[in-house]
Structure formats: C-alpha cells, structure tokens
Amino acid sequence: MKRLLLWTNLYPTKAAPHYGTFVKSTEHAWRQALGSDNVQLVAIREKPTSKLSKLRLYAGLLTRCARSLWNKPAGTLLEVHYPVYFLPLLYLLSLAKPKHFYLVLRFHGTDLAQIAGSRLFRRLFERLKGSVDLCVAPSEHFRHQISARLDVPLSRIIKVYPDSVGERFAVPEREDKAPSETFTVGCVSRLEPGKNCQTLLEAFAKLAIPNKRLMLVGDGTQRAMLEQAAKQLEVADSTTFTGALPREKLPEVLANFSVFVFPSVRESFGLVAVEALACGVPVIANAELHAAKEYLQEGKNGYFYEGGVEGLVAAIEAFYAQPAAVRLALSEQAKSARDQFSDQQVFTQGVKDILSKQQSE
Known part of the structure; x- marks a missing residue:
C-alpha cells in the first residue's frame, strides 16, 4: 500500500483554529485516499508568539521531519507544503543514494518569491531540483511563474487549487x-x-x-x-x-x-x-x-x-x-x-492528480 509523509509549517491550532485549514483538508483527503494508517503528518502544532519561539518550533519541526524518514518503504510519497522552510533538510535528503521518495513540493504563494529572491535558497533549490518529482501550484498563472522563475519544466508542475468553498x-x-x-x-x-x-x-x-x-x-x-x-x-x-x-x-x-x-x-x-x-x-x-x-x-x-x-x-x-x-x-x-471549488473538486481531485502523475512516471 502506498504511504504518504506530509510536512508543513502551517496547521490549525487551538489558539489559531483557522491557521492553515487548507493543509488539514488536504491531509483529510489523503487519509481518505490511502487510509489513515498510511498517512503521517509532521507539522507545527502551535503558532509562534515570538522570534525565539519561532526558532524553537522550526528547529523541532525539522528534527521531527528528519526522524519521520526512518524506515519508510521505497516509493513513499513526500508532500512538502511551503518548501522554502524545508530546503536545507531536502537538500541533505537529495544527497542520499539511491533516491527513496517521490518528492512533491507544494507552493502556496510567498514561498516562490522567497526562494527566487534569495541567493542561498535559490542555490539550495538548484542543487536539489533534480530530486524533485513534482511541483504543485495553486493556479495556472502561478504554475507558469514557478516554471519561469525556478527553471522547472511545465511537465513537472501541476495545478491544484489551494482551498475550497x-x-x-x-x-x-x-x-x-x-x-x-x-x-x-x-x-x-x-x-x-x-x-x-x-x-x-x-x-x-x-x-x-x-x-x-x-x-x-x-x-x-x-x-x-x-x-x-x-x-x-x-x-x-x-x-x-x-x-x-x-x-x-x-x-x-x-x-x-x-x-x-x-x-x-x-x-x-x-x-x-x-x-x-x-x-x-x-x-x-x-x-x-x-x-x-x-x-x-x-x-x-x-x-x-x-x-x-x-x-x-x-x-x-x-x-x-x-x-x-x-x-x-x-x-x-x-x-x-x-x-x-467544492471539496471534491479541490482536495479529492488534487490527491487523484498527484497519484496519477506518480503512477504515470
């Protein structure tokens, strides 16, 4: 059975229940498609309140992400939301041979500008780009923006709307x-x-x-x-x-x-x-x-x-x-x-499109 790892820095919390609800809905769609036992979520479960707490939370997130890679079967799908925050870890993962995961980077907006506008992030992305199997864009226009600004072939980018109504x-x-x-x-x-x-x-x-x-x-x-x-x-x-x-x-x-x-x-x-x-x-x-x-x-x-x-x-x-x-x-x-923009058209169809793309490759 196919397995999924879902990494995200944005997820609803008790203090901020509307913070990243679209990620939670995406997680739910994956659990419906693959079975709950085959989906593992690694996320920040509280909203940062200061620069120090943000540093602590992100350090803990990346540590847990690294641990989540242990003992996963070949072909596990790794979907990363807001990839800019995970680039250092993803770069280290890209150095591992042979390639073990089907890597999906899910862009949401500002993350593209952060990668394209930073010499460090851009360099990290360039070095791991060959290990990226698929990029997901929230709109057709943004799909072309990712291709143009990060030099990713359009054939490796699909559109999945970011949320439903x-x-x-x-x-x-x-x-x-x-x-x-x-x-x-x-x-x-x-x-x-x-x-x-x-x-x-x-x-x-x-x-x-x-x-x-x-x-x-x-x-x-x-x-x-x-x-x-x-x-x-x-x-x-x-x-x-x-x-x-x-x-x-x-x-x-x-x-x-x-x-x-x-x-x-x-x-x-x-x-x-x-x-x-x-x-x-x-x-x-x-x-x-x-x-x-x-x-x-x-x-x-x-x-x-x-x-x-x-x-x-x-x-x-x-x-x-x-x-x-x-x-x-x-x-x-x-x-x-x-x-x-129903749940079916956005989240369920998005999961189907990603799985279809993986299977075709």
Whole structure:
C-alpha cells in the first residue's frame, strides 16, 4: 500500500483554529485516499508568539521531519507544503543514494518569491531540483511563474487549487427579503501594502453613488493609515473597518455586499474572491491579478478593471448602473463557484492528480 509523509509549517491550532485549514483538508483527503494508517503528518502544532519561539518550533519541526524518514518503504510519497522552510533538510535528503521518495513540493504563494529572491535558497533549490518529482501550484498563472522563475519544466508542475468553498459559503436565508437601498462596496483582505486597499478607499471616495458604503474586513499594518485616510477623504462615516473575522462568519458578511472589489496586485490565487462569488456577490478585480481569470468571467460573474483609482471608479459606477435584472444574473452565475471549488473538486481531485502523475512516471 502506498504511504504518504506530509510536512508543513502551517496547521490549525487551538489558539489559531483557522491557521492553515487548507493543509488539514488536504491531509483529510489523503487519509481518505490511502487510509489513515498510511498517512503521517509532521507539522507545527502551535503558532509562534515570538522570534525565539519561532526558532524553537522550526528547529523541532525539522528534527521531527528528519526522524519521520526512518524506515519508510521505497516509493513513499513526500508532500512538502511551503518548501522554502524545508530546503536545507531536502537538500541533505537529495544527497542520499539511491533516491527513496517521490518528492512533491507544494507552493502556496510567498514561498516562490522567497526562494527566487534569495541567493542561498535559490542555490539550495538548484542543487536539489533534480530530486524533485513534482511541483504543485495553486493556479495556472502561478504554475507558469514557478516554471519561469525556478527553471522547472511545465511537465513537472501541476495545478491544484489551494482551498475550497463548498456549501459553507452560501447566501444565508433572510427573513427580510426586501433589497437594501444601501450600495455596499466590500473587500476582505489583510491590510498590507500589496493588497492595494488604498486604491479602493480613494476610488470609493470618488464614487457618484447615493447611499454608498464601504466595508473593509481584515487587519494589518496599514489599518491605522487607512482609517486616517478615510477621515482625510471625508468618507470615515460611510466606511467600516471590521478587523479580522473568523472564516465561518464571512458568508453572512459577504451576503450584505452589493459588489466585492479585489484590488490586490499580488496573489497566487485569491480565495476570498471565490468565497464572495460563492455567496452570490459579483466581483470587480484588478486586471493585474492574473490568477483571477481562472474564476472570474468578464460580464458573467464580474468584471476586471485597469487604470488604478479612476479605472476602479468607472468599473464600480458601470456595475451600479446596470439594470437590476443584469445584476441578478451576475449574482446567480457567481454562485456556481460553490460547485467549481467544492471539496471534491479541490482536495479529492488534487490527491487523484498527484497519484496519477506518480503512477504515470
């Protein structure tokens, strides 16, 4: 029977139950496919609270990973999430002859930039690259990015979506069926520079739309700056900063959005936009966000915008001006994301694709 080792630095904890839930779902899919006794998880089971605790946790993780290799049968599948953190150990493993494992590196986003942008990490990756059997990317665009930046043949990279939405993200039933007169522009994001929420705030201030409201869900280093900018732009009274919310509360929040704006310029996939679609909320996304083209269809479940603030203003006002029937059709089409990104389509199919690739080789 096939065996699997799953290494990850990210996994849900009691203190942070939503931290790396997609890894836990991947683990569950593997246990269903191979049998629980044939899957071994090696993970950090607590969230670091300081640099010292992070160092301790990662040292312990790598030690346990090394021990997990002992006495495993030939052909064992080793799936590594966020490979940048495991490169030194993987390099040492690559020196072992003969090759014992089918090595799968599962990229999620920032790990590619960390490897490609570091001379040390890049050198380690180059030296172990011949031992890597398969890379997994979260989107087709990111698949090509891995190939171009790390010089890995596309034939050795497959796409597996990073997470699912399923029935968790559905429009909650409301007792009050009357449509709201408020036009709510919403965004769920970490409030960090690359997320580009400043552009959204400036565009919102320029909207010639009555009863408009902006809701920013999330937290980050830019929150104080954005709150101050809202005051300077004189939209503080119509802007709500909710802070970070648990994922299970997002469907109810998303359902109150008239439109979801995704201004980010750097995403390996962009799950929050898919979650909005699953709740029946059309999405307006930055055209620079190439991965969004895998789930956002122009004029069917949303739109892309170009041109920074002015382009976003034009896109939101054009959406607002659409007849009610058109906006309803966009909303209905958006809900199909629940089927496209179900647990079956994401996690179960991802496991099947990896196993199929291994068997074909």
